[in-house]
Amino acid sequence: MKQSRYSPGARLHRQTSGAVRFSRTFTMVFAGHPARAAVSAFVLVISVFTALLALPWASADRHPMSLVDAAVTATSAVTVTGLTSQDPEFYSFAGQVVILAAIQTGGLGIVTLGAWLTLVVSRRLSLRTRLLSTESLGVSKLGEVPALLLTVFVVTLSIEALLTLVMLPVFVESLGIGEGIFHAVFYSVSAFSNAGFVLDTTSLTHPLIMTTINVGVFAGALGFPVVYMLYRMVFHKARMNLHTRLTLEMTAILLFGGAVVLAIFEWNNPATLGPMGTVDKLHNAIFASGMTRSGGFNTYEVTAQTDQTLLVTNVLMFIGGGSGSTAGGIKVTTLAVLLLAIVTEIRGDEHIRVHRRELPVSIIRVAVAVLMAGAVVVLTAVVLLTWVTGADLETTLFEVLSAFGTVGLSTGLTASAPDAGKWILIAVMFIGRVGTITFATGLTIRQQKTLYRFPTERPIIG
Amino acid sequence: MKQSRYSPGARLHRQTSGAVRFSRTFTMVFAGHPARAAVSAFVLVISVFTALLALPWASADRHPMSLVDAAVTATSAVTVTGLTSQDPEFYSFAGQVVILAAIQTGGLGIVTLGAWLTLVVSRRLSLRTRLLSTESLGVSKLGEVPALLLTVFVVTLSIEALLTLVMLPVFVESLGIGEGIFHAVFYSVSAFSNAGFVLDTTSLTHPLIMTTINVGVFAGALGFPVVYMLYRMVFHKARMNLHTRLTLEMTAILLFGGAVVLAIFEWNNPATLGPMGTVDKLHNAIFASGMTRSGGFNTYEVTAQTDQTLLVTNVLMFIGGGSGSTAGGIKVTTLAVLLLAIVTEIRGDEHIRVHRRELPVSIIRVAVAVLMAGAVVVLTAVVLLTWVTGADLETTLFEVLSAFGTVGLSTGLTASAPDAGKWILIAVMFIGRVGTITFATGLTIRQQKTLYRFPTERPIIG
Ligand SMILES: [K+]
Ligand SMILES: [K+]
Known part of the structure; x- marks a missing residue:
């Protein structure tokens, strides 16, 4: 059947075919090596941004950073971590624009890569597993993935535009039009990408900015499968899937549970919540708890917190955010599955069941x-980093977990560490970001049937 | 058929019936509440020994300990941990005898309780699971469990007697006959029970004593199912089961792997291995690594070790020893199962297979x-203990892991902590000892078939 050249349906069809064809070509290039593709892409992007940041014009005083410091900043931006060895005031405007570009590339890159990897690996799954896989992505068949990616791009830019607009009046009033707009855009991208980069150390005191950033980080940390699901629920009356439900529940539990614990341990700390009024205390506790999910902005000095808060923050950073998001860590659904396993054991059930699903x-x-x-990864890095820096366990563990979870809260160790220590942190940020995606995606796919069986034997454990 | 009253077979049969009848009565009393039985038994035993140790004659200077200090020592001895708030020289000879009794009661009590719980819960298993369960215990049917217990008692006392004989000449030579015999008996029981209690701070320098204690701790930490299996392999030509194989392999890997890492980080430390000759360095590294399995004896100050060694020791203490042993921690076979799960995922296999078994x-x-x-448990205790003591994370984490793993290596925090801190450590020792047994045993049994199924849905994780 010949289609009219000017029908909108035909144009949509051609566009989709184009996207599918591009995706196929891309797939063929790295056929069989999705992990290698992900690692190569990230190394390439980080190298480019390292080179850009090592040039003199990236620094405010035109005195260039050392290569390792540029690599820390580039890796930190592309992996949306937010740990840097420089004060925010160190960078020139050009340097700040490069960082903004690196964050947006890294943020959307992760999302794209995640969807693409899922697409590639799904091709090799059995029909049943493929159905499960597309179901959890929120699409009903693989052909929808390009549309999903388009939606993610549009939604990301829309949310970032919205966040920018909300913050714009505050920034313009205090900084003038030009710098105000840049600040609003920068903080919006930095928040929704969960990057945690700041332009100066004073912007985050305004309650509206704090709330907007918290909302941006919260939304960004849910992950694209959840964002796409929510989009389809709003616009296509889709039913919420299990992944979205678990992610939303765990994120809410961690946000408010973490806030309660933080409030308890910081309530009377004169260096953190102590001097504030009750409302501000609660607001800042929720903010600090949310930032471990892995925004990484902070309103008070990390090191001023009590040991108890640091420890709880460590745990929250290790958990991280939603799967397929710009957040790091082992992911909230991984924690949900582990916790559900315990509940199942205690109830003595044969299958892990939740929300009327197995x-x-x-x-x-x-x-x-x-x-x-x-x-x-965390333990190895901590052992090596204590060795190289001579810093104590508390400081080192916090910084490594912040890097692994791509959180970006810092005790200052990233700045004070010798070069060897900085390279260790670069490696941890990289593994925390790229490793977990490829690792988890790689693991989920390779379900092979074995043709022979061995007798079952149960060792005693526990 | 009437059996001759004097045939040895009949006597054995009567004895076995008696044991089975006792076991049945015991079972009926706590029917359906094995966990409650275990907890009650331990609380009762600890209370009795606390009372004995709180009396004036338990102290060398007849000045009684406070109740909390007596409770620390009693809990520590019964749970075979070895953390105390007093110097070893504080106790009178009577006090030392009470501690010895507490260690032997606790050590054999755990073994007995473990076997009995397995027996009780096995009754409620499906035939297939029961077969698996008895198989892993090393017996072919449940009726053999009393015989197994008898064997364990005989083997325990035989090994302790052997260890005593080996150490006797050294102790008698330096301390005279009376004190020499007591020292040999005490260290033998303390080693094989993995208790880690010492009579003075100088005994452990002699190489023969060090080696004997290391062997005793190693054998004790394997667990009674392994000891029984080895006994049956030697005397009944039985084939080694999977549990024994995994336990031996993991224990060997942890012993020598840990020794290598410790040697690397302590080789030039002037406060630990530094001043020793190469052979002594290696000997002491193997000793220190073995003690985390959870003997808890030490030849140099714990706090003098490098941060890297402390961290590795933390991990080793958390892992602990063999299932059904006097060692604590999550157990080596639990680690083996977790590691095998990763290998299975990486290989993309459908079933966890090892040594031609599934x-x-x-x-x-x-x-x-x-x-x-x-x-x-560990994280909660660390948060509370840093709060109560104000000690840093490194110190607190080490002490809590030592208590949880019933290891007994100490940074001194058990002695310096305020009463609230001591009670926290008592609770951790108790949970580390009783909790894991009942938890794991309780969990393994309650496999119930559900009559309805839900649709399967896979959330994205990692
Ligand atoms: K971040
Ligand atoms: K011990």
Whole structure:
């Protein structure tokens, strides 16, 4: 059947085919090596931004950063971590624009890469697993993935535009039109990408800015499968899937549970919540709790917090945000699966059930693998970093977890560490960002049937 | 058929029936509440020993300990931890005998309780699971459990007698006959029970004593199912089961792997291995690594070690020893299952396979539950203990992990903590000892079939 050249349906069809064809070409280039593709893409992007930031014009005083400092900033921006070895005032306007570009590239890059990897690996799944996989992405068939990506781009830019507009009046009033607009755009992108980069150390005191950034970080940390699901619920009356429900529930529990614990331990701390009024105390506690999800902005000195808060923050940073988001950590749904496993054991059930759904048996193994891999990376890095820096366990553990969770809260160790320490933190940010995606995606796919079985034997454990 | 009154077979049969009848009565008293039985038994035993140690004659200077200090020592001895708030020289000879009795009661009590719980819960298992369960205990049917217990008692006392004989000449030579015999007996029981209690701070320098204690701790930390299996392999030509193989392998890997890492980080530390010759360095590194399994004896100051060693020691203490042993922690087979889960994921296999056996699907959930429960206990205790003592994270984490793993290596915090801190450590020792047994045993049994199923849905994780 010949289609009219000017029908909108035909144009949409052509566009989709184009996207699918591009995706196929891209897939063929890295066929069979999705992990290698992800790692290569990130290394390339980070190298480019490192080179740009190592040039003199990136610094306010035209005195260039050392290569390792440029690499820290570039890696930190592309992996949306927010740890830097320089004060925010160090960078020139050009440097700030490069950082903004790196954040947006990294943020959207992660989302794109995540969707693409899912697409590639889904091709190799059995029909049943493929259905489960597309279902959890919020699409009913694989052909929808390009549309999903388009939606993610549009939604991301729309939300960032909205956040910019909300903050614009405050910034314009205090900084003038030009700088005000740049600040609003920068903080909007930095918040929704969960990057945690700031332009100066004083912007975050205004309550409206704080709230907007908190909302931006919250939304960004949910992850694109959740954002796409919510979009489809609003515009296409879709029913909420299990992934979205678990992500929203765990994120809310961690946000408010974390805020309560933080408020308890900081309520009378003169260096943090102590001097504030009750409302401000609660507001700042929720802000600080939300930032571990992994926004990484802070309204008071990290090191001024009590040991108890630091420890709870460590745990929250290790958990991180939603799967397929710009947040790091082992992810809230991984925690949900691990917790559900315990509940299942205590209830003595045969299957993990939640919200009238059963989880596939294999998912608990993936969750364990993600948890253990995270623990191994963090512990190895802490041992090496204490060795190189001579800093104590508390400081080192916090900084490594902040890097692994791509959170960006800092005890100052990233700035004070010798070069070897900075390279360790660069590696941890990279693994925390790229490793978990490829690791988890790689793990989920390779379900192979074995043709032989061994007798079952149960060792005693616990 | 009437049996001859004097045939040895009949006598054995009567004895076995008696044991089974006692076990049945015992079972009926706590029917349906094995966890409650375990907790009650331990609370009762600890209370009795606390009362004995709080009396004036337990102290060398007849000045009685405070109740909390007596409770620390009693809990520490019964849970075979070895953390105390007093110097070893504080106790009178009577006090030392009470501690010895507490250690032996606690050590054999755990073994007995473990076997009995397995027996009780096995009754409620499906035939298939029961077969798996008895198989892993190393017995072919439940009726053999009393015989197993008898074997464990005989083997325990035989090994302790052997260790005593080996150390006797050294102690008698330096301390005279009376005190020499007591020292040999005390250190033998303290080592094989993994208690880590010492009579003075100088005994452990002799290489023969060090080696003997290391061997005793190693054997004790394997756990009674392994000891029974080895006994049956030697005397009944039985084939090694999966539990024994995994326990031996993981224990060996942790012992030598830990020794290598410790040697690296302490080689030039002037306060630990630094001044020793190469052979002594290696010997002491293996000793220190083995003691985390959870013997808890030490040849140099814990706090003099490098931060890296402390961190590695923390991990090793959290792992602990063999299931059904006097060692604490999450247990080496739990770690083995978690690691095998990762290997399975990376290989993309459908089933966890090792040594030509498959692990049942449910075991990974039990392992996760044990791991997560342990993490929650440790983190909660650390938050509370830093709050109460004001000590730093490094010190607190080490002491809590030492208590949870019933290891007994100490940074001195148990002695310097205020009463509230001591009660927290008492609770952690108790949970580390009783909690994990009942938790793991309780979890393994309650496999119930559900009559309805929900649709499967896979959230995205990692
Ligand atoms: K961040
Ligand atoms: K011990």
